[in-house]
Amino acid sequence: MKKVIMGNHALSWGAQLGRAQVIAAYPITPQTQVVELLSEMCASKTLDAKFIKVESEHSAMAACLAASLAGARTFTATSAQGLTLMHELLHWASGGRMPVVMGNINRAMAPGWSIWTDQNDSLSQRDTGWIQFYCASNQEVLDTVIQAFKVSERLLIPSMVILDAFALSHTYEVVDIPDQAKVDAYLPPFNPPVRLTPSDPHAFGGLTSPEHYFEFRYKLQKDMEKAPALIEETGREYEKVFGRYLGLVEDYLCEDADIILVTSGTAGYTARVGVDLLRREGIKAGNLRIKVFRPFPFDKVRQILARAKKVAVVDRNISYGHHGIFYQEVKSALYGADHEVPVFGFITGLGGRDITPDTFREIAGLTLAKGRPEEEITWIGVKR
Amino acid sequence: MKKEKTMKLTLPTEELMSSGNLACQGCAATLAMRYVLKALGQKTAFCIPACCWSVIDGPVPYSTLAVPIFHCAFETAAASASGLKAGLEMVGDTETTVVAWAGDGGTFDIGIQALSGAAERNDDFIYVCYDNEAYMNTGIQRSSATPYGAWTTTTPVKHFKNRPKKDIDSIMAAHRIPYIATANTSYPEDLYKKMKKAKDIKGTRFFHIYAPCPTGWKARPEDTIKFGRMVVQNCIFPLYEVENGEKYTLNIKPREKKPIVDYLRLQGRFRHLKDEDIQFMQAEVDHNWERLLKKCS
Numbered sequence: 154m155k156k157v158i159m160g161n162h163a164l165s166w167g168a169q170l171g172r173a174q175v176i177a178a179y180p181i182t183p184q185t186q187v188v189e190l191l192s193e194m195c196a197s198k199t200l201d202a203k204f205i206k207v208e209s210e211h212s213a214m215a216a217c218l219a220a221s222l223a224g225a226r227t228f229t230a231t232s233a234q235g236l237t238l239m240h241e242l243l244h245w246a247s248g249g250r251m252p253v254v255m256g257n258i259n260r261a262m263a264p265g266w267s268i269w270t271d272q273n274d275s276l277s278q279r280d281t282g283w284i285q286f287y288c289a290s291n292q293e294v295l296d297t298v299i300q301a302f303k304v305s306e307r308l309l310i311p312s313m314v315i316l317d318a319f320a321l322s323h324t325y326e327v328v329d330i331p332d333q334a335k336v337d338a339y340l341p342p343f344n345p346p347v348r349l350t351p352s353d354p355h356a357f358g359g360l361t362s363p364e365h366y367f368e369f370r371y372k373l374q375k376d377m378e379k380a381p382a383l384i385e386e387t388g389r390e391y392e393k394v395f396g397r398y399l400g401l402v403e404d405y406l407c408e409d410a411d412i413i414l415v416t417s418g419t420a421g422y423t424a425r426v427g428v429d430l431l432r433r434e435g436i437k438a439g440n441l442r443i444k445v446f447r448p449f450p451f452d453k454v455r456q457i458l459a460r461a462k463k464v465a466v467v468d469r470n471i472s473y474g475h476h477g478i479f480y481q482e483v484k485s486a487l488y489g490a491d492h493e494v495p496v497f498g499f500i501t502g503l504g505g506r507d508i509t510p511d512t513f514r515e516i517a518g519l520t521l522a523k524g525r526p527e528e529e530i531t532w533i534g535v536k537r
Numbered sequence: 538m539k540k541e542k543t544m545k546l547t548l549p550t551e552e553l554m555s556s557g558n559l560a561c562q563g564c565a566a567t568l569a570m571r572y573v574l575k576a577l578g579q580k581t582a583f584c585i586p587a588c589c590w591s592v593i594d595g596p597v598p599y600s601t602l603a604v605p606i607f608h609c610a611f612e613t614a615a616a617s618a619s620g621l622k623a624g625l626e627m628v629g630d631t632e633t634t635v636v637a638w639a640g641d642g643g644t645f646d647i648g649i650q651a652l653s654g655a656a657e658r659n660d661d662f663i664y665v666c667y668d669n670e671a672y673m674n675t676g677i678q679r680s681s682a683t684p685y686g687a688w689t690t691t692t693p694v695k696h697f698k699n700r701p702k703k704d705i706d707s708i709m710a711a712h713r714i715p716y717i718a719t720a721n722t723s724y725p726e727d728l729y730k731k732m733k734k735a736k737d738i739k740g741t742r743f744f745h746i747y748a749p750c751p752t753g754w755k756a757r758p759e760d761t762i763k764f765g766r767m768v769v770q771n772c773i774f775p776l777y778e779v780e781n782g783e784k785y786t787l788n789i790k791p792r793e794k795k796p797i798v799d800y801l802r803l804q805g806r807f808r809h810l811k812d813e814d815i816q817f818m819q820a821e822v823d824h825n826w827e828r829l830l831k832k833c834s
Contacts, residue, residue, distance in 0.1 A: 174627040177620060203623040207616060208654030215613035215651065216620030219584060222607055223624030245610055349605045349621065351580045351633050356600035358608040365597055 154330045160321040161186035163291040163328055164230055164256040164314065167298025169200045170336045171254070173228035174343075177205040177216035179235060182268050183318045184258045187230040210235035214242040214253070221251035222357060224348035226302060230256035232318065233274040234263060240278065243311075247282025247373060249358050252305035252312070252343075254298060259418065259469075260318040261504040269505020270318035272418065272470035276446070276478045282373055284312040284380055285446040287417040291326040293399075293444075296391065299331070299340055300399050303387050306343050308376045318505065320419040335394050380448045401450035403442040404457050406432070410439030412517055413461040415483055417443045420469060420508050427513025438517055443479060454486040463495050465520040467513070467533075469502040476500075476529045497526045501533035547726045549575050558601040560593045563758025565748040565765065566667040567593060568722040570638070573665060573744075574604065576732035581634045582625070584609050584617035586648060588640035589674045589750075590667075612647040614639040615655035618662040634736055635662040641682030642672045645703050656712040659740040663732075666705070666743075669750035677753040684773075686818055687806045689753075694809040701821055706779070709743045713782035716742040720776065723765025727776055727788055747774045755805020764800065771795040772826040777833065785832040797822055 388399035421442030468477025480498035
């Protein structure tokens with residue numbers, strides 16, 4: 154069935170098709186339509202779930218964690234201030250091995266109040282032990298929610314499915330809504346190896362001495378390391394049933410590219426238009442869209458970028474006192490690669506400033522003009 | 538025929554809490570758990586945030602309880618209980634009683650937002666606050682449950698706590714939840730009876746259990762039970778129930794209301810108080826007692 158839906162509703166549809174059992178959520182612009190539609194779905198019983206209308210995002214995540222521990226599939230969605238209010242419990246989710254799936258709408262952090270997009274909210278959750286998927290279309294949002302349940306529950310590691318405020322959250326696109334029976338066949342019910350029940354009583358997350366704590370964290374990392382292969386495997390399975398591959402990265406005209414523009418989120422599809430324009434002008438450009446930020450797909454990124462003469466990483470985020478966050482990751486991926494590729498770092502689009510195809514033409518021009526980057530950050534479109 | 542004499546026990550002999558635990562001597566929070574479990578039985582699941590009980594239960598991989606526990610974040614006891622109940626029901630378990638079990642800091646202070654939210658939604662669990670009147674697990678810092686006049690490590694004697702204890706029971710009553718009870722381990726039958734009653738009620742049920750802490754109160758461990766009796770006799774901590782936020786019932790009315798001074802003098806945390814401070818506190822207790830009697834009439 155094809156429907157024209159907004160990005161936020163793609164999250165709700167993903168949660169319904171994935172048969173989420175407990176949803177706990179709190180409204181925040183620009184996420185509200187996610188929970189509005191889920192409320193409708195629960196009320197009309199098209200989704201058999203308990204929806205706990207909590208009094209804060211912190212409680213939303215707390216309720217999801219406990220429900221997950223009981224063995225229920227759980228879903229929530231938030232944005233920016235809400236996500237960062239949850240921060241403590243994001244550690245709790247991964248440390249407690251509770252595979253919650255959460256939608257996050259990328260919104261710039263206050264102050265000043267902004268409801269427009271950038272990635273600093275989710276990227277500052279980098280080290281919380283969550284898998285992070287950055288989406289570029291409504292179809293990808295819906296598909297990724299279903300895949301995320303599968304990956305998270307297999308590894309007992311939570312997942313965040315991320316989309317840009319307004320550029321995706323409020324943009325309507327044609328989306329193929331998969332058949333429920335096929336989704337059920339792809340995604341079996343959640344059946345954790347241990348769950349909280351009086352019939353097999355355990356204490357979860359009690360005081361953990363230096364004798365044991367270290368091993369819990371070692372195991373989390375070891376399981377996180379399994380995620381890239383599992384994402385590709387479940388992505389291929391998804392392709393077999395639904396005809397759409399869900400991988401770690403998406404490359405566009407990278408094979409013969411002299412310059413590869415690295416992006417994430419919706420900027421990826423804008424970059425494709427930029428690449429087409431550049432190609433028409435005789436510049437062999439390509440685009441690598443990084444979909445999975447954690448675990449970082451080092452092998453894939455290295456493999457694709459090693460072919461390029463130059464790489465320009467476009468960040469809609471910043472790590473103050475350092476540089477763009479994807480830029481750091483890409484440089485780290487290329488460290489020790491067979492041949493050295495100059496990597497240029499660009500920051501643009503903070504707080505929802507537009508990123509257009511011309512932004513990428515400008516970035517390509519600046520990258521091609523110099524042999525090596527002269528500074529770690531080149532600001533695009535900033536008024537100085 | 539010879540008539541055999543048997544002792545009649547007022548509480549079940551079944552123990553769901555083992556003797557191996559990490560509580561201090563004379564800890565009433567430990568007794569409270571034991572009695573509560575006798576009333577609720579094995580089909581019970583706990584959410585325990587940061588509090589003395591996150592230590593008392595024992596370190597990983599041990600637990601002193603024969604029921605499951607989610608050791609949850611400090612401010613999340615109520616939200617976790619909401620989620621746990623929903624999760625259990627969605628996997629087909631509608632019988633288990635879910636209990637949020639928190640100290641006074643986790644209830645009066647950092648956890649009050651989540652508690653208020655859950656109570657307003659009337660989520661189906663029992664919330665127990667065992668109140669030892671300060672942050673005891675972190676080393677005796679004042680909370681909003683610390684009584685007027687008390688010394689703690691953050692209210693030194695030169696600047697003792699100069700605000701009265703927060704009236705959490707009235708706050709909860711204002712939420713119009715189906716059941717609220719105050720309780721005390723020195724009256725185990727009363728505690729047991731009320732917990733049994735609460736078990737069969739649906740919605741948010743709130744228990745405020747007075748829990749002497751000899752370590753934090755600078756008192757003798759052997760006085761824990763005595764303190765529990767004294768606070769009922771001197772009306773510092775009356776035992777009562779509130780149904781639907783309106784129907785107040787006094788469970789135990791002292792025959793003769795005792796002055797609070799004897800109680801205060803047994804605790805190091807009140808040693809610095811002058812007579813006029815005690816008179817001020819007595820007036821506050823008298824006022825609260827009169828107010829409660831009015832509500833109960």
